[in-house]
Amino acid sequence: MKQISALFLILVLVAEFDAGFCQEKTSVIQSTTMYLPGADTHGSFEQYTTATLKERKRRSTEVLSIAFTVNSSPDQIDKLLQKHKTLQLSENKKEKEAKILRTKITLHPAVPLQKFVALVHKIGEHTQTYDIDFSRNEIFVYILAQDDPKRGWLSGKFEVFDVESKKGALDFNGDTLIQPIYDELDFRGDIIIATRDQKQGILSTTNKTIIPLRYDALEILKMKDASEVVKVREGERWGIVSMHDEPLLPIIYDQLDYLNIDNLFLFSTEGKQGWRTLQKELTTRRYDSVDPFFTTGSVLFFTSNDGYLDIRDKDDKVSLVPMGTIIVERSGDHFIVKKDKAEGVMDLNQKIVLPTIYENVFATHSNRYWFVMKNKKYGLADLKTSDNTPLIYDEKVESFGSEERGIFCFKLRVNKANELKCGAIDTNGKIVVPFKYDAIASHDGNFIVVNDKQKYGAFNLELGVTINLEYDYLESASDVVAQVYKRNGKYGYLYEDGRKMTEALFDEHQAFSTSAMNISVLKNGNEVCLTAEGQMSDGACEE
Secondary structure (H helix, E strand, C coil), rough: CCCCCCCCEEEEEEEEECCCCCCEEEECCCCCCCCCCCCCCCCCCHHHHHHHHHHHHHHEEEEEEEEEEEEEHHHHHHHHHHHCCCCCCCCCCCHHHHHHHHCCCEEEEEEEECHHHHHHHHHHHHHHHCCCCCCHHHHHHHHCCCCCCCHHHHHCCCEEEEEEEEEEEEEECCEEEEEEECCCEEEEEEEEEEEECCEEEEEECCCCEEEEEECCCCEEECCCCCCCCEEEECCCCCEEEECCEEEEEEECCCCCCCCCCCCEEEECCCEEEEECCCEEEECCCCCCCEEEEEEEEEEEEEEEEEEEEEEEEEEEEEEECCCCCCCCCECCCCCEEECEEEEEEEECCCEEEEEECCCCEEEECCCCCCEECCCCCCCEEEECCCCCCCCCCCCEEEEEEEECCCEEEEEEEEECCCCCEEEECCCCCCCEEEEEEEEECCCCCCCCEEEEEEEEEEECCCCEEEEEEEEEEECCCEECEEEEECCCCCEEEEEEEEEEECCEEEEEECEECCCEEEEEEECCCEEEEEEEECCEEEEECCC
């Protein structure tokens, strides 16, 4: 007989006790299960048992965990189970718990022992080996589980097995219900999406064909009334059929996306887009592009046709853009709009939230703050307070930070040579980086790298630290323990408060992030391991 690899299961037994007594009553096993991979002896698992007891006490139901090992033969399994029919746990518990734990518990498997053993051997026949991979160990746990709504054995579902890369399924008794002829079997409640030879269909859990395997792809969609339909693909075209394979939308669409509101579908065909229900097309024309967005309780559509941008409701009867206003572009939850050759900002509810008085308006990283330009000078506008910084800057650069907080970079002409130099202001217009640098960069607005005359430095605005312009290169990256710098052709690491983690010693550099606290780098051609504390050891870091 082939050897079954050591596989640990935890049976959770339930006994109900009458008030004031420890008289045993057997009941159906409830399914609290867990794995113990890598062990090869059974144990009492007292810590787990105690925690479970405390959790279940209020229901007058006590739970006891028993571990056993599935070894090499049915006889050994039977002997091991018989050995554990009666348990005596240690008494190093609180007295109340100890009385309960010392009570005799009779084993009542959810699946009769002979069927359990038969199933083990049936699996062995199908897989042609008893060396079952740990990823497949779940099959044994599910034998005893009742609470898994998707694949629990006691709810009448079945378990998938593999034969030569083909999938089939076993029923509750371990008999073959679905022959191993499928490439994939994907459980979806009471149905299974089956794949064979790159075609998909739907089976029932009694192995009846619901939708034949004739589609190149399919997806089950739940409609607003909780009914289900199936989006199907033949070649490059999509359509909709019912759960009985009756056509609902012809298979003619290049794109067909369910919007999950008002039972609407966004479609694309012959390079044009529109929207519809299952019953009829709602668009009065086809658009070059359609971008749905949601307001309170409804969906609207941002459309483009021959360069003209518009907002339409689902009935597509009239434009929702205020009369005389033209949409320039969309940015997040707002639209840059133009009226009488001046620009402003409109929100999703078609309300003008920044007056159309500027020559140009530009989005920043935030929906709240906007770059504005008037008389060829730039500043910052706040939609929440309607406050503006002075429009005194000669160019806008970029912005960094969060929705409510940010750093905004501009260029300003300085000195007698009238040179353009970079600097930055905060949301109040306060200068936080002086206007004296050639370039400026940041990831989140806290650690800002600047360079001037090919030397790099930095500002840590959160800590109030300035790092002098002394490096040949300095990085600004996210989620890092230390930033990379370069000096004299070698790389080193620098904490964001300006302290050096290392000197410039390395031939190369790589990310030193919170997810990689030890990194392997080359030093003089030899690999070394560098820790987040700046300690080095010869050789690559251990995995």
